[in-house]
Amino acid sequence: MPREISFFDAYIPTLLLLVIAAGAVAFVADRILVRIGLYNLVWHPALFRVSMFVCFASLMGLYVYA
Template sequence: MPREIGFLGMLVPGLLPILLACAVLFVGLDLTLSRTGLYRHVWHPSLFRASLFLALFSAAGLTLGR
């Protein structure tokens, strides 16, 4: 994957498409987990959400960013 991608005359980081895809995936996963009631069993839901997004983005970035 290139380090920068040309987009409308600007150079954006190569991880930006991965970040956007992970954000969409996270929103869907968050809605699913909310509806199933998982967050009632989690000690700190905001911290869990942040760490879930970080884990998704890190895994995708390490896998696809090579």
């Protein structure tokens, strides 16, 4: 995959698009986990949400760049 993607003659880093996609995936996963009731078992929900986002973004980045 290319390092940059041309979007209306502006080069956007692929990693930026991956972070946006990871945010969407993390949001959907967060809504599912709220409905299941997992956050009753989590010590710090905000920290859990951020770490979940970082994991998704890292996995997508490794998939593309490795």
